[in-house]
Amino acid sequence: MDFTKRTEPYALFSEWLEDAKESEPNDPNAVAVATVDADGLPNVRMVLLKGLDERGFVFYTNFEGTKGKEVLGAMKAAMCFHWKSRRRQVRVRGPVEIVSDEEATAYFNSRHPQSRRGAWASDQSRPLADRETLIERVQHFQEKYPDDDNIPRPPHWSGFRILPSEIEFWQDGDHRLHDRVVFTPDGQGGWATQRLYP
Ligand SMILES: Cc1cc2nc3c(=O)[nH]c(=O)nc-3n(C[C@H](O)[C@H](O)[C@H](O)COP(=O)(O)O)c2cc1C
């Protein structure tokens, strides 16, 4: 079916993500996340999408790093997926909420034990003298939390959910005559759609 005729964005997004899983060499869930700092200067970096339901789009990070502080400062963010193999783009923007402690802990516990210790060891986005310092810090948390099944989630490590005020789907067309459709909440629990010029 022509995606520009769809009336609900999450099923469409899930289908496009499944398509990407078949053709992207790695990280089909990789997505650029844009934030602004206190001066309104934009910032952008990749994360992995780790949660998706009809509330929104979830990623996990250190809340004391640059992106964590920028999201917490504005409580707004935007995302851009680009699946080169499919010539597709999806953009998401909106206010942000913090996922529940239960949700964050469940995701944290699903990570590799060394990634869990790494979350303790990394003062994300802050200056690091040399790699040895990082390795020593990982070793410190290896000794502090030797049991793979008992590594607590750091209080500064959790997830953000973008609650979309817009979701835009883009599919490459010949000679730059692309198809674009943007979904916005209709205020009654459904979605309004609008085709846009490419
Ligand atoms: C494909 C890819 C996925 C990434 N996923 C995450 C992620 O889910 N969470 C995260 O904190 N950093 C992730 N990173 C690292 C970030 O891009 C970034 O370097 C780091 O979070 C620090 O960003 P900040 O200084 O803006 O906070 C990922 C990097 C790449 C290239």
Ligand SMILES: Cc1ncc(COP(=O)(O)O)c(C=O)c1O
């Ligand atoms: C620092 C950091 N945190 C989190 C992630 C998300 O992936 P995972 O939770 O699977 O480690 C990544 C992925 O690259 C990352 O680099």
